Amino acid sequence: MEPQHHQQQLLVEVRKVRRSFISGSSRVDVLKGIDMTIKPGQLTMLRGRSGSGKTTLLNLLGGLDRPSEGEVYCCGRAMHQLPDKQLTAIRRRDIGFIFQTFALLPLLTAWENVELSLRMSGVHRSEWKARTAHCLELVGLTKRAAHRPFELSGGEQQRVAIAKAIAHKPALLLADEPTAELDTQMAARILAVFRDVIEVERIGICMTTHDSTLWEAADVVYRMADGTIESA
Numbered sequence: 001m002e003p004q005h006h007q008q009q010l011l012v013e014v015r016k017v018r019r020s021f022i023s024g025s026s027r028v029d030v031l032k033g034i035d036m037t038i039k040p041g042q043l044t045m046l047r048g049r050s051g052s053g054k055t056t057l058l059n060l061l062g063g064l065d066r067p068s069e070g071e072v073y074c075c076g077r078a079m080h081q082l083p084d085k086q087l088t089a090i091r092r093r094d095i096g097f098i099f100q101t102f103a104l105l106p107l108l109t110a111w112e113n114v115e116l117s118l119r120m121s122g123v124h125r126s127e128w129k130a131r132t133a134h135c136l137e138l139v140g141l142t143k144r145a146a147h148r149p150f151e152l153s154g155g156e157q158q159r160v161a162i163a164k165a166i167a168h169k170p171a172l173l174l175a176d177e178p179t180a181e182l183d184t185q186m187a188a189r190i191l192a193v194f195r196d197v198i199e200v201e202r203i204g205i206c207m208t209t210h211d212s213t214l215w216e217a218a219d220v221v222y223r224m225a226d227g228t229i230e231s232a
């Protein structure tokens with residue numbers, strides 16, 4: 001387990017992480033010794049070409065996968081050592097996920113989509129209304145609360161997905177290419193929402209993107225190439 005001072009400064013610490021996959025009779029080394037950190041209150045970006053391993057790394061950060069070698073500390077826990085049950089518990093409690101496609105339930109309104117996430121994470125019913133209202137306001141969708149996904153633009157749908165992902169008050173928000181389906185203006189709006197979320201909720205956000213126009217909005221950018229990572 002990490003020393004106390006470390007836990008307070010860093011939300012995530014990745015040390016000497018390697019991840020290989022067996023494909024047929026050969027082994028593919030996707031991550032070849034990754035070191036990186038994520039701090040609370042910061043927007044961290046992972047950039048790199050398609051196939052450079054961004055999604056593979058993000059999955060390790062969020063406990064969706066385990067490293068072949070090395071250590072992943074997230075929210076003060078040694079993720080690489082935890083049994084599946086505890087990993088799932090941390091994922092549900094401390095981490096929020098956003099994906100490229102917006103992952104909303106089509107028959108539910110924006111409000112119901114956010115509320116569902118509170119229900120699923122075991123938040124007491126008495127808190128649902130205020131928290132749902134707060135999260136929709138934070139992403140600028142108070143007036144669209146009664147709309148279903150098909151009545152919303154792609155950018156608005158992604159903002160509902162953000163509200164949904166932060167509803168249970170995670171410490172870390174992970175977003176895999178969250179702007180890939182959006183035009184430049186909508187992508188910029190998503191980044192502005194991320195900034196507001198960081199300021200209001202005091203969480204850390206880590207997103208992957210290959211869109212070079214977005215990198216300057218980050219506090220920290222890690223460039224991935226050939227299975228390794230470097231600050232850029």
Ligand SMILES: Nc1ncnc2c1ncn2[C@@H]1O[C@H](COP(=O)(O)OP(=O)(O)OP(=O)(O)O)[C@@H](O)[C@H]1O
Nearest residue numbers: 021023028030048049050051052053054055056057
């Ligand atoms: N489960 C798996 N089994 C075998 N190979 C895999 C597996 N997962 C990922 N890979 C390989 O690892 C490499 C990196 O994939 P990854 O999805 O992490 O890249 P990426 O940087 O996120 O790319 P993109 O921007 O296209 O999503 C790819 O070559 C992929 O084929």
